[in-house]
Amino acid sequence: MKEIKHVTVLENQMIAPYMYSMTLQADGIAELAKPGQFVNLYCKGEARLLPRPISICEINKEEGTINLIYAVAGKGTEEFSHIEEGETIEILGPLGNGFMIDESKRRNIVVGGGVGTPPLLELVKQLKGEVDVYLGFRSYPILVEEFERLGARVHIATEDGSVDFKGNVLELMKKENVKGDIIYSCGPKPMLRAISQWAASQNIPMQVSLEERMACGIGVCVGCVCKTRKKDEGDWQHRKVCKDGPVFWSDEVIWDE
Amino acid sequence: MKEIKHVTVLENQMIAPYMYSMTLQADGIAELAKPGQFVNLYCKGEARLLPRPISICEINKEEGTINLIYAVAGKGTEEFSHIEEGETIEILGPLGNGFMIDESKRRNIVVGGGVGTPPLLELVKQLKGEVDVYLGFRSYPILVEEFERLGARVHIATEDGSVDFKGNVLELMKKENVKGDIIYSCGPKPMLRAISQWAASQNIPMQVSLEERMACGIGVCVGCVCKTRKKDEGDWQHRKVCKDGPVFWSDEVIWDE
Amino acid sequence: MNKESLDLKVEIGGVVLKNPVTVASGTFGSGREFAEFIDLNQLGAVTVKGVSSVPWKGNPSPRIAETYGGMLNSVGLQNPGVEEFIKNDIPFLREFDTKIIVNIAGKTIEEYCDVAEKLSHADIDLIELNISCPNVKEGGVAFGTDAKMAKEVTKEVKRHSKHPVIVKLSPNVTDITEIAKAVVEGGADGLSLINTLLGMAIDIHKKRPILANTVGGFSGPAIKPVALRMVYQVAKAVSLPIIGMGGISTGEDAVEFILAGATAVAVGTANFRNPRATMDVLNGIKEYMMTYGIKSLDEIRGIV
Amino acid sequence: MNKESLDLKVEIGGVVLKNPVTVASGTFGSGREFAEFIDLNQLGAVTVKGVSSVPWKGNPSPRIAETYGGMLNSVGLQNPGVEEFIKNDIPFLREFDTKIIVNIAGKTIEEYCDVAEKLSHADIDLIELNISCPNVKEGGVAFGTDAKMAKEVTKEVKRHSKHPVIVKLSPNVTDITEIAKAVVEGGADGLSLINTLLGMAIDIHKKRPILANTVGGFSGPAIKPVALRMVYQVAKAVSLPIIGMGGISTGEDAVEFILAGATAVAVGTANFRNPRATMDVLNGIKEYMMTYGIKSLDEIRGIV
């Protein structure tokens, strides 16, 4: 039977302003996890009932550990940031479907924005062929060295120009005239929408990992929907980000919201 | 200005089944405290908003510490029981008026029932003259040695007869034909009511420390009232246990509830 | 006395549930996902997500907001329609030894009756008529806040249903006993309450409501005092069996509802925090019975 | 821009409060006890505990129960009567540079008018007419749940009062905008909402309600989503200034109410957990304004 597990926090450190990296001894979760999947973390604070969905950033199947990278965005993630090494946390996962890796594609483009970057790290680990990683941040890049260590070419845009290209990641991609066979992407919705339109214009298939406010994370509450239309469907459907996603083909997503 | 203080827990140990003794470094509180007063302890659990009123059991003005003895009665006191030495707790006090020690009385009778016993310890420390302490418990006596160490004669009744007299404390008092000039008492309402009736029949003045469910503990919510009538009053009044009490003259309390 | 000898059976509309624990509609899907966490055979009944006569798309996202000790939802009864439901979910649920309660939604009396009729030929046990969803403008809540309409829709659905009908009441009313009495007059076989309160939360940074729909249904432990008060009031006012719900997450919570007069209890929002919440509630009830030597819940039901 | 240059003034019924933070009646006494914790001069206004024409004894104990993220009370408006109040409390409060709002209670229209009349000669700023206390059977709540009676009592009290009158609404109604509109027609100068929800808690070990009065008024952070929704609805429906309350314990909470349309905010149950809650709320509002460069709350009031 599935269950919420109490797991040990092996490491929980600030890696940039308001950004933390947490490593968990997550036996039974690490073994099953795929890039793009997420876990539910539960708060101790009794005022906060709902799980916090956090993407899996790295998976170590041998050690049975996973790594998460999260931003302090509110009371729940703030609570997480105070957890000390050796304490436990309640977790459920892996959840969702993750990226569908297409090994036939040689030239992979991976695009991350802000806290959308972490799940792409494990993805890049598992991709075959060439990988160009385009990352956009407001100001502080994260995980750059980690991507480089995997042999990927990393291209960085920051909104305030504090590191490398000044502007957004799509502008950088256009400027560098990027070419590729497939795009894997995760980040804020406006970024995903813009890149998805560009990808369509370039005829490059693209996968996007979406975010939505969740209540259960396991597909029962129907709270986390996005508008999608599969190729063979006449009308659009509200699909669940937690169960049908979080990764979708970008041409199936209806971006009008 | 008054304020809720974060104080350090110096000691927090089980002393009997479901009974704990907690010592606090409570500078600014210990100095002012009198026997029969109480403090508000606040919970960390966000589901539990209201303070837990706990009587002061012992006061050490030199060290600035106080000792509390509490029973695990529900979620809040259960939370307290898990606090480890060195952690902090939020506390407000001292609150209420405490016992009015009448030094002209030579033969003091002190009667405690169950978790009503703790506040009587500091009282006995401060009483002049002879002291007979009558204590009633369901099964496990507490603080007996502490009272004896103060030179008081201690008489114990347990409901199940596991220690000394089998029965309630009033039966024991009657059996031993207790004599005295004043009674100070704290315990469950039915016990206080019974002893108060007996005291009236013996013409012994008596002070009782009452309990009531509280929301503020500082006299603003009017939640914690008991029915009382002072000698010069025609009609009864609802008086606040937290502010006008918790100690009242027993002949002013209307016991009909 | 041991846990196995406790008599936990309860009866609603002639249907016997082996124990009083079911789930709140919309918090358990059709049970499929929870079958991976718990043994559905242990439940007195599974109450499924609301179904309508045709597929409903529901409201736009965001649909979920967290509040202090509770949550808001504005799902808006998204569902694939009763025919899909009958085809996919009933065969699955029937594999388990538990009763099936189907929550039905509609925007007009005709729509409600249509669902009830289609379900009449299906292998289910009870219908729960949702006249109280705050998330669908056209219907539901208007029926639930007006005694005359509540009676009318109950009567019509009863006429079209082969299964006993439980009516689910809205808490967003001045006097819930008035609606309860009307529904009893309409011929209901049981009542369930409460549905969600109407609530709101604002994102102060974006300066707009968190929910795309502005307001939503408020549920979870925070609302328990209101739910318990209403169950108590309704139990005193009418004599139909009541499924009590609203913030139940422990056995103690459930016992409070039973003492207030509920025949059965439903676990809702608690399922999201703890997928085993129903089992914890059931065990908690049993432990309470053991502690106080209660052989059957009839001994304590409504004694408060 | 610095904290001192922020314009926090708000106006209700012609009375200018230096800032929008007041307290919820019944959670602050007459301020005397809190004067030991905070500087009362910092408050926009002090709203005192409900007073009636003659002394009221209130309900029996226990009067308090804790619930998940909230509490119940059944104090029942115990108070020493308006004459004692005028004698003892007004001189004390007038020593501070803050406005005085007097919450008044009654069982009949005549009683309400009697208090209002007696207060007309007293040195106070505003009257808050409590037509919504769930803890007194004879009155209050009946006025608050019936639009016609709400209008009537407002009109009569207005006739007898020299001070502007704010009417305090009950949340225990099907449609709060209906009551709000009636009260506006009655001539109210402002509205305050919400009073407590009606709730209940049961002691499962003693098998009886925790409150001697069985049911009580439910308040605290748990109820905020209902309060915020009602303030939002009422602000859209009428144009009178609103004092918003219900679960406010932080500056963020207060900003939510202002975005929903509240002119001022009242801190209630939070005072019991944190005697400095009003100051925390005031500072939180100021910090929010600084962060977003808001010079006056008029820029954001009701924009949601």
Ligand SMILES: Cc1cc2nc3c(=O)[nH]c(=O)nc-3n(C[C@H](O)[C@H](O)[C@H](O)COP(=O)(O)OP(=O)(O)OC[C@H]3O[C@@H](n4cnc5c(N)ncnc54)[C@H](O)[C@@H]3O)c2cc1C
């Ligand atoms: C599939 C998925 C994967 C995610 N992966 C990551 C990640 O790897 N790293 C990371 O930093 N963040 C990630 N997020 C966002 C993260 O879940 C939120 O930032 C977090 O829940 C905020 O919680 P809080 O208590 O700090 O904020 P609060 O604002 O106090 O949260 C209140 C409620 O809103 C929900 N909520 C608030 N913001 C969001 C949001 N952006 N998305 C979804 N729910 C939200 C919370 O879950 C909670 O229920 C992911 C979200 C989803 C849906």
Ligand SMILES: Cc1cc2nc3c(=O)[nH]c(=O)nc-3n(C[C@H](O)[C@H](O)[C@H](O)COP(=O)(O)OP(=O)(O)OC[C@H]3O[C@@H](n4cnc5c(N)ncnc54)[C@H](O)[C@@H]3O)c2cc1C
């Ligand atoms: C003046 C005073 C002095 C007290 N001194 C002591 C003491 O020295 N040692 C001790 O063990 N207990 C003492 N009590 C009782 C103690 O306050 C309660 O046992 C405690 O608040 C229970 O909290 P809980 O969260 O564990 O229980 P829960 O039942 O979970 O509490 C829920 C709510 O009910 C209130 N409550 C529950 N039981 C009582 C009660 N008997 N009296 C008042 N409020 C209650 C709590 O404060 C809380 O608000 C005293 C009570 C009062 C009024």
Ligand SMILES: Cc1cc2nc3c(=O)[nH]c(=O)nc-3n(C[C@H](O)[C@H](O)[C@H](O)COP(=O)(O)O)c2cc1C
């Ligand atoms: C996400 C969600 C969806 C719901 N959907 C339905 C529904 O389809 N039909 C219905 O009658 N009630 C629905 N409800 C209301 C619940 O069944 C229940 O009445 C309410 O949530 C109170 O119980 P709780 O506090 O235990 O959750 C829904 C509640 C939630 C939280």
Ligand SMILES: Cc1cc2nc3c(=O)[nH]c(=O)nc-3n(C[C@H](O)[C@H](O)[C@H](O)COP(=O)(O)O)c2cc1C
């Ligand atoms: C103990 C207590 C006493 C109250 N007494 C009154 C009162 O006398 N008059 C009144 O209008 N409201 C009274 N209220 C209601 C509050 O003023 C307020 O409307 C309600 O508690 C919601 O706000 P909160 O959640 O911030 O407490 C009382 C509330 C509490 C908790």
Ligand code: FES
């Ligand atoms: S979060 Fe519940 S269905 Fe996705």
Ligand code: FES
């Ligand atoms: S607890 Fe508030 S007045 Fe005593």
